[in-house]
Structures are given as structure tokens and as C-alpha cells.
Amino acid sequence: MAVLLLAEVTNGELQRDATAKAVTAVKGLGEVTALCVGAHAKAAAEAAATIEGVAKVLCAEDPRYSHRLAEPTAALIVSLADGYEHIAAPATTDAKNVMPRVAALLDAMVITDVVGVIDAATFERPIYAGNAIQTVRTADAKKVMTIRTSTFEAAGDGAAASVEAVAAAADPGLSSWVADSAAASDRPELTSAGVIVSGGRGVGSEDNFRMIESLADKLGAAVGASRAAVDSGYAPNDWQVGQTGKVVAPELYIAVGISGAIQHLAGMKDSKVIVAINKDEEAPIFQVADYGLVADLFDAVPELIKKL
Amino acid sequence: MKVLVPVKRVIDYNVKVRVKADGTGVDLANVKMSMNPFDEIAVEEAIRLKEKGQAEEIVAVSIGVKQAQETLRTALAMGADRAILIVASDDIHQDIEPLAVAKLLKAVIDEEQPGLVLAGKQAIDNDMNATGQMLAALLGWAQGTFASKLDIEGDHAVVTREVDGGLQTIKVKMPAIVTVDLRLNEPRYASLPNIMKAKKKQLDEKTPADYGVDITPRLSVVKTVEPRERQAGIKVGSVDELIAKLKDEAGVL
Structure with a gap:
């Protein structure tokens, strides 16, 4: 079966580390299609196409995705969900915002912060601040999940997946971006x-x-x-x-x-x-x-x- | 405007959790339980909106075991006006999944028609961080998650969000779901007179069947284990020794 992976794209740039770690987590589940979403996403899509284990990249480039607001981004993912058994993303704040919304729209229970993939329906995740690790099995046909990246090694380079543009989905028009206040820093992430x-x-x-x-x-x-x-x-x-x-x-x-x-x-x-x-x-x-x-x-x- | 605040009864923040020997979960018998800390922040924010004249009524809702009425009494003592308890289980170890909770909350919201839902961003027991977003999806409402600042401006709310790279400010159309992060406010303590008064406030008890919602879990627990323990290492006597160890033994410098 196939996996749709929401790549982490910030201001048009692929966050390669987080995305490549999530690829490692999910590549055993099926062919991985990475989805790059943003007002500018082509460069990110080209970069995602080189991650080993990525078979295909979908690129959704549209001004409505400029700040990856939850409502339009979730609507887009749902519009693409057919044919994928797993819909995953690295557990960044962006994905934590979007993926539970995606899951509810698909009537599935989201599985967040996955630290281990046992089989197609069985996953490990920490609970109680990591004081216990729980293995859960989902009965949902579509599995929507976020991956805790710190527990997976980043997948390597060298792939040359095809990149395909996909159309934007209808924007529910419920929210708009006002400002970012990012602390500019030369230090590593x-x-x-x-x-x-x-x-x-x-x-x-x-x-x-x-x-x-x-x-x-x-x-x-x-x-x-x-x-x-x-x-x-x-x-x-x-x-x-x-x-x-x-x-x-x-x-x-x-x-x-x-x-x-x-x-x-x-x-x-x-x-x-x-x-x-x-x-x-x-x-x-x-x-x-x-x-x-x-x-x-x-x-x-x-x-x-x-x-x- | 009416504000609805979902609150969850969870293991107290300061209690050391123990995994049950049979691996079904964490032992909650005879353990101190409290309101989820993020939900306290949500209740506090609702009260502040009321104090500013931007909210008229605060309805607290809890979904879980009967004992969650203590959690609701806490919300009432802080300043919520009335409460709804949906008794969804009689087993204190049964966690109601965020999807089921969101469906129940949607049913309550269809009846109550609040202008704003303020929820904690995550519960410190299952650490899912999902209910608010799922509820927003089911209602077709806007969501402002991980809020560290909230301003209501007419038919919009301006929400400053804690995100990976810093802060993001967005404007969401009301009615909306806002999930709150730690720095939004510092929750007040309920005073003794208010605790007494809270006992007389209205608390309605319902069941999932009253709302026609199926809460059958989608996830089954295969097992629960303690995390791998990390062994304590050694104490070094000086900065020089520390640098030497990191260079020669650990090889990380």
C-alpha cells in the first residue's frame, strides 16, 4: 500500500532533516509519495525528490498555502487522500496543527508522535511525558499519523523521484496570516x-x-x-x-x-x-x-x- | 458570547506514573487526579474574557468517568458558570479517544451554540494534542492552536501561536476553536468562598447515548511498557576532567 507524506516546508524551503527522518519511519509501509505544500514549493519538491525512499513528489504551489494554515492545508491533503493507506508527517508544530484536522475529516483517529512502526496498523508512541511507551493498533482503514523525528535516522540522498504538480483544493477561507516573529539566528535548529x-x-x-x-x-x-x-x-x-x-x-x-x-x-x-x-x-x-x-x-x- | 471550555481529569502533574503490571496502561487507582494543566489555562482565559466583558457565559464540559465532576467543580470554582458532564465510561482506566471526544463536543456545541471554544492544546496523559483540531474539523470551524495570546476583535479572533521557529500570528473567523499553550496566562486558584459557591452551580449529567454518538475506540492497546531506563554515568570532579572525558572517552568534542 502507499504512503502520503507531508514534507516539512517552511517559507518555500524543505526542512530536509525532519522530512528525511519521517521517510525512514514510513518507507517500510509502502511506496512513499512526498507532498510539498507552499506558496513556493517547487524547490522544496526538487529537494524532496532526492531523499532515498521517496518514489514520487507532489507539489502544491499556491498563494493560499503561503503559511500552511490548517484549514486549506488539511483540505488539500484530504483531496489527495484516495489511494493512500497511510498519511503521515514529521511531528513539527505545523503537522501537529494540520494532521488531527485531516484525520477527523477522514473519520480516523490520529496517531501522534509515533516512535516505532511495528506493522501497517500497529505503532508505538510515548504517553505521560514519555514515562510509558504504548503500542496501539488502529482499526481505521486510513491511518493518519505524525512521526517523532528524534527516534529515526534521516534517510540518505541519491533518489531521483518524479515531481508532479497538483491542483490546489478549495480554501475554506476561515483564517488568514497576520505576522511571523521568528527569532533570526545563525545557530543550528x-x-x-x-x-x-x-x-x-x-x-x-x-x-x-x-x-x-x-x-x-x-x-x-x-x-x-x-x-x-x-x-x-x-x-x-x-x-x-x-x-x-x-x-x-x-x-x-x-x-x-x-x-x-x-x-x-x-x-x-x-x-x-x-x-x-x-x-x-x-x-x-x-x-x-x-x-x-x-x-x-x-x-x-x-x-x-x-x-x- | 458564550464560551465553551472542555476540561479533562488527568493524573496530577506532579505524580510519578507507574505502568500497570499487565501492560494495559498506567496505574490510576488511588492516584491524585487534577484538571489537565492546559485546560486550567483555557478556563482562566475564558474567565478573563468574561471579566473584560467579551464573554457572557462560560460552560465547562468534561467527558470521562463520573469522578470528572470534581474537575468540573474546580472549573466552576475558578469562575465557569455551569457545567456539563458526559459520563462515557465507568472504568477510570478507560481513556476516551480525541475523535470520540470531538464528536461528543460537537454535539454539545450544536446545542449550546458558543461563539468560541477554548481548549488545552494537549492532555498530559495521552499527550495526543488532537482534540481541538479534530473538533474544528468536524464543525468546519477555524482553528487557532498553541495560543500564547488571544484578542477578540469583532467577528474575528487574533491568535498568536507558539510554533517551531518562534511565533505566528493569525486571524481566525469566529466561531472558532482556540487551543491554549503554557504562556497564555497564569491560572488563578479558586478561593474557598468560590469553592463553596461552585457546589451550588448547575452541573448537568449526560451520556454519549443522549447525543447519539458512538464512542467505540479506534485504537486498541497492545501493550504499555516502561521506557528503557538510562543508566546514570559518573560524576567528574572538575571542568578539566569533564573536557577530557568528552574528548577522549565520549568522543563528542
Whole structure:
């Protein structure tokens, strides 16, 4: 059977890492057709066509898809759904917005944040902030799902799939875009970064967070934050790692001044190497850290920056 | 304008969850239960709209076991005006799926005709993040998900959304579904007098059959397991030792 995969396209550009990881997750389920949607999507479609495991690319280019609003994007996917048993997407905020809407329009129960594909109808997903992994089997004919990308390796390059333009679907006209306020940054994307430096409540203030950023820049790393740090206003929400933020699995995760609440661990415990710097030696973060340094972060971090 | 707020009874945010030995799910017997934290934010936002004169009535709805009436009483104590409980199961371990919840909520909305639905973006038990979007689909309404700011402007709502790259502001036509994120507001605590008053507020009890909705689950649980435990590593004594370990042992620098 066939899979329709909503590729992650942001402002006309393919988010290759997230898309290629989702391809890895679903390619065993059937022939994968990637769908690129946007006001400009041709370049993204050409890029998606090179992902190994992608058999075909559909390109829906129309001004109505410029910000991938949920209502027109879901309507488009539903219009293309015939002939596909699986409709999937990497679990980005865009897909989390769109895919449950798609599922309901198809009278299917969405399966979100899939971390394991057992067979065509059986999937593993985390529940309770990752404190349990549940295997569920769906009775729905069409399976609509989002893929937690941090658990899959990205598919390689080298494919040369055909790209086909598809017509836009009717726009329900229920919403319109007003503005984006993206924090412009030269740092790597959190969800695909090889190294992440995260700060928690222990960092103490927005000003002190600059120190976390300096350490990150020294390592060419992305910057993350715990929910406590975000709630305290030290860091923006799009840096949040955890149950309600982003789920990451870098080669190296450095947690600074983070106690290690289960909600935070849910977002980073699959990292390859975890370093914790905290002055409280009882902090739960040390139970998952490969290397723990019990120290005042205001001494340790500047020293690290100097010596690295 | 009437505002409808769905609320879910879930395991308390601070409770350490344990997987049941038979693998059917997480043990909820004799565990502290509370309102889903995101739903508290939704209730709070509805109350603020009422305080600003933009909402007249707040109706809280919960779907689940009979004990969810405690959750509704909390919503009433915070400031909701009345509540509807749809008893959909008598088993505390039975989670009603977002699709079924959305169908029930649609039936309630067809009766109540609210101008706005404010819902939590996800429940911290099944972590699905789906009900609001599914409800919007079934109603054919606009959706503004993961809201960190909400302004009602006539027949539109301006919603600032928490997205991967930062913030996105959109305008949605009312009636609409708005699902709320953490930074929208800080929910108030119910005062003792309000808790007492809430006991006298109207709470209607219904069943899925009253609405003619089939809630047969689409997903069956094959098994539930504890995640692979990560072993604690070692403590290092200094920054120098840490750098040495990361270079030589872990090979990540």
C-alpha cells in the first residue's frame, strides 16, 4: 500500500532533516509519495525528490498555502487522500496543527508522535511525558499519523523521484496570516542540532542566559531551555525542550542549572551523551547524565567557555 | 458570547506514573487526579474574557468517568458558570479517544451554540494534542492552536501561536476553536468562598447515548511498557576532567 507524506516546508524551503527522518519511519509501509505544500514549493519538491525512499513528489504551489494554515492545508491533503493507506508527517508544530484536522475529516483517529512502526496498523508512541511507551493498533482503514523525528535516522540522498504538480483544493477561507516573529539566528535548529546547551531555572535570569548562549556558540550548538526557564521568562518558548516543547536527541546535550523534572527528561533523554552541571548533587538530572559535574554553574560555565 | 471550555481529569502533574503490571496502561487507582494543566489555562482565559466583558457565559464540559465532576467543580470554582458532564465510561482506566471526544463536543456545541471554544492544546496523559483540531474539523470551524495570546476583535479572533521557529500570528473567523499553550496566562486558584459557591452551580449529567454518538475506540492497546531506563554515568570532579572525558572517552568534542 502507499504512503502520503507531508514534507516539512517552511517559507518555500524543505526542512530536509525532519522530512528525511519521517521517510525512514514510513518507507517500510509502502511506496512513499512526498507532498510539498507552499506558496513556493517547487524547490522544496526538487529537494524532496532526492531523499532515498521517496518514489514520487507532489507539489502544491499556491498563494493560499503561503503559511500552511490548517484549514486549506488539511483540505488539500484530504483531496489527495484516495489511494493512500497511510498519511503521515514529521511531528513539527505545523503537522501537529494540520494532521488531527485531516484525520477527523477522514473519520480516523490520529496517531501522534509515533516512535516505532511495528506493522501497517500497529505503532508505538510515548504517553505521560514519555514515562510509558504504548503500542496501539488502529482499526481505521486510513491511518493518519505524525512521526517523532528524534527516534529515526534521516534517510540518505541519491533518489531521483518524479515531481508532479497538483491542483490546489478549495480554501475554506476561515483564517488568514497576520505576522511571523521568528527569532533570526545563525545557530543550528534545535531538533536537528548535533550539540545542544540547555539552561534551566538555576541560570537565574534572562541576562545570565547569555552565558548559556556563549557556551553554545563556542560549541556551534543550539540553545535549549527547560520549561521552568521559559516560564520564568529567561528564554523564549521555541527553545523549550520537554513534554510540551521540542523533543531532541543530539550527540551531546549539556544541561546547565536544570534539575531534571520528568517533563524535561521526556524531551532529551534519548540524547547520545548527556552532561549535567548543577550545584545540587541530588538533582534528578544526574540520574540520566553520563557525566555529572556538581558545581556552581556561574563558575563552571565561564571556565568551560575559556578552556574549550 | 458564550464560551465553551472542555476540561479533562488527568493524573496530577506532579505524580510519578507507574505502568500497570499487565501492560494495559498506567496505574490510576488511588492516584491524585487534577484538571489537565492546559485546560486550567483555557478556563482562566475564558474567565478573563468574561471579566473584560467579551464573554457572557462560560460552560465547562468534561467527558470521562463520573469522578470528572470534581474537575468540573474546580472549573466552576475558578469562575465557569455551569457545567456539563458526559459520563462515557465507568472504568477510570478507560481513556476516551480525541475523535470520540470531538464528536461528543460537537454535539454539545450544536446545542449550546458558543461563539468560541477554548481548549488545552494537549492532555498530559495521552499527550495526543488532537482534540481541538479534530473538533474544528468536524464543525468546519477555524482553528487557532498553541495560543500564547488571544484578542477578540469583532467577528474575528487574533491568535498568536507558539510554533517551531518562534511565533505566528493569525486571524481566525469566529466561531472558532482556540487551543491554549503554557504562556497564555497564569491560572488563578479558586478561593474557598468560590469553592463553596461552585457546589451550588448547575452541573448537568449526560451520556454519549443522549447525543447519539458512538464512542467505540479506534485504537486498541497492545501493550504499555516502561521506557528503557538510562543508566546514570559518573560524576567528574572538575571542568578539566569533564573536557577530557568528552574528548577522549565520549568522543563528542
